[in-house]
Amino acid sequence: MTVSAPDIAALSTPAVVVDLAVAKRNVERFQEFADRLGLRVRPHIKTHKLPLMARLQLEAGAIGITCQKVSEAEAMLDGCPEIGDVLITYNILGADKLDHLAALARRVRLSVVADSATVIEGLATRFASEPAPLTVLVECNTGADRCGVGTPAAARDLARLIAARPGLVFGGLMTYPPAGGEAAVQAFMTTAKALIEAEGMAVPTISSGGTPSMMAAAAAPIVSEYRPGTYIYNDRSLVARGACGWDDCALHVLATVVSVPAPNRAIIDAGSKVLTSDLLGLTGYGHVLGRPDIAIDQLSEEHGRLTSTGPIELAVGDRLHIVPNHACVVTNMMDAVHLIGEDGAITAVPVAARGRVV
C-alpha cells in the first residue's frame, strides 16, 4: 500500500483504509482470468458495499452485480445507476420485501433465486400483476449445506414450477460451492441441466461463486457465471489459504496503540466493533503488517489485545496497519472508509450499503 504519510497521519483511528490501486489490480486480474475461460463475472458487492467499486468492476468487464438483500441492491443502484443487471442470491419472502423487489424490477434487469415451492409461490403471486416477469434461478446445495435443493431432481422440479407461472421465467441454476468443491459443482450441475433440458427447458445461466475457489473455476466448466466478492480487497483468511499475498490486501484497519501495560502486551483502539469476531477458522483476529510475531489474541468491543512471543516493542501512540480476518464484515462496521487514490490523496467515502440487512 503506497500512502501519503501526512494524509494518513491525520486520520482519527480506528479507521478502515482501502488502497484503490490494489483493489483495481485485484479486480482486473480475476476479470482477465475469467475472460480467458469465457466465464462471465458478476461480483458480489457485500465486500465493498460501495457504488464506486461496483463501477470499477463494471468498467473492468463485469456483467452486473450480486447482492444478498433487496435493500443492498437499492443502495447500490441509487449510487451507481449504470448498474444494468442485478442478481439477488437470496430467498425473498414477505409482502414488504416483495413490494421492494417489484419496484427494483422496474429499474434494472433483475433476477433472484429460490430453493422451495413456498418462495416460488410468493414470487409468482406478486409478479403475476407486474408488467414483466421476474427471472428466477434455482439455488442448489453442492456441499456447503446452507440453502439450496439437495438433488438435481429437486432442482428440475422447481425449474418446472417456475416455468409454469406466468409471472416468472426460469433463469438457470445457482450455487455457493464448498471450499474445493468444483468437482461436486460440475457433477450436480451437469445432471440437473440434463434433467431440465430433457423437459424442453433451457438453462441459460449456471452461476457459482466465492473468492476462495475462483482460481479453480476451470475445474467446473459447466459454470457460466462466477460471483467473487472478497477478491477485490482480499484479507487474512485468503492469505492463509494461499490465495493471495499481503501486498494484495487492499483493505487495512489503521489502529493506535493506547496502552502497553506489560512488556509483551499492548492494547489497540480497534476491537470487535471494527475487526469483528469472525475467525474463519483462524487463530487471532488479524495480522499486524510487518509484525508476524504479534497475535491479536483477544477483542472486546473497543479494545484489541496484542501479545508477542518476545518483547512487544510498541509505544503508546504507535499506529499499526492490520489486515483483518474477513474484509466483508469489517466494511459493514464502518459508516465510511478512507480511499487512498492513485495519487496518494485520501477521501472518506460513506459505505452506502452498510447495515442493509432486510
Add this chain to the structure above:
Amino acid sequence: MTVSAPDIAALSTPAVVVDLAVAKRNVERFQEFADRLGLRVRPHIKTHKLPLMARLQLEAGAIGITCQKVSEAEAMLDGCPEIGDVLITYNILGADKLDHLAALARRVRLSVVADSATVIEGLATRFASEPAPLTVLVECNTGADRCGVGTPAAARDLARLIAARPGLVFGGLMTYPPAGGEAAVQAFMTTAKALIEAEGMAVPTISSGGTPSMMAAAAAPIVSEYRPGTYIYNDRSLVARGACGWDDCALHVLATVVSVPAPNRAIIDAGSKVLTSDLLGLTGYGHVLGRPDIAIDQLSEEHGRLTSTGPIELAVGDRLHIVPNHACVVTNMMDAVHLIGEDGAITAVPVAARGRVV
C-alpha cells in the same frame, strides 16, 4: 415479552426488538440493589446506545453515564441533554480526539481515565489552556489483563503525575474486574487508596463495573461507583452464567425462516450482520426462544443455520425470536431498533451512538 401481534407481524426481518417494560424492570432492579449498598450507578451506554435509555437510567437514579469513546459521548449528549455527568473509560490520545474531548468538557461534567504517563501528558498539555481542569482517574488492572496499571504503587505514581498538572484533577481509581474478581478488586483498591492517601491526596471515586459481577458488588465494599452495561437488556451469555432468566432478556432478534433444506436443518435471515460472531465462551450463536432443541450452529453474513437434535419442524416463513449471545454488539449492527412500549405499540428508534468508534 408482551407484544402486539399485528405490529410485530408488520416488521421486516431481520429486526431487533426491545421490550421497554423489561428494560425498565432490569434497570430499576439493579438501582434498588445498589441504593441499598450505597453504591452509585453509572451505566455504560454501549449496550443500548440510545439517549432514551440513558434517560430511563437517570430517572431510575443513575448519577451519569459511562462511554468508551468520545464520539459515543457526543451522540448521547446530543440526544439527551439532561445527562450531566460523563465518564469516558478510555485512554484518549491524539490531537483530534483531545480537541473533541475539550469541547465535550465545556458541555458536561466530564472525567476520563489514563493508565500511562504518555496519556496523562497528552491530556495535561491539551487542558492546560482550557477554562477548567479535566478530572482523570487511573485505570487499574485487577486481573482482566486488558488496560490498566499492574500494581497499586504504579497507580499511586500516576495519581501523583495527574495531581501535579494544573490542567488536570485526580479523580480516583477505575477498573474493569475479571469475572468473579471482587476479592482482587478489594485488595488492589485498598492498597492503592492507602498509598495515595499517604501522599495527602484524596481518592474521591473508586469505579468498578460489569454486569456479570454486579450482584457480587458487596464483596468489594471499597468500590463507590458501579458501571453495568448489559444489565438493561441481558442476553444469552448472562442467562448461561445464571445472572438472569429468558424473561429478563429485553432484546430479541426477530428472524424469518427462509429455507428448510433438510429435515433437521433450517436457515434464517439473520446472520453475522445481525447476531455477530461473538461467542463469549458459548457454543452457537443465540437461543431460539421456545426451542431449546435448536442450535444456531453456523453464521454467514446474511444466513443463520439452525440444526436440531430431532426433526426441526419449521416451515419457510416462520418467524423466530432469538436471544443473542451478546446484546451490546447486536445493537451496533442496526441503524434502528424497534421498541415495544408498555402499550404494545412499536416504534423504530435510530441507534444514535451506533458505529461511534473514534
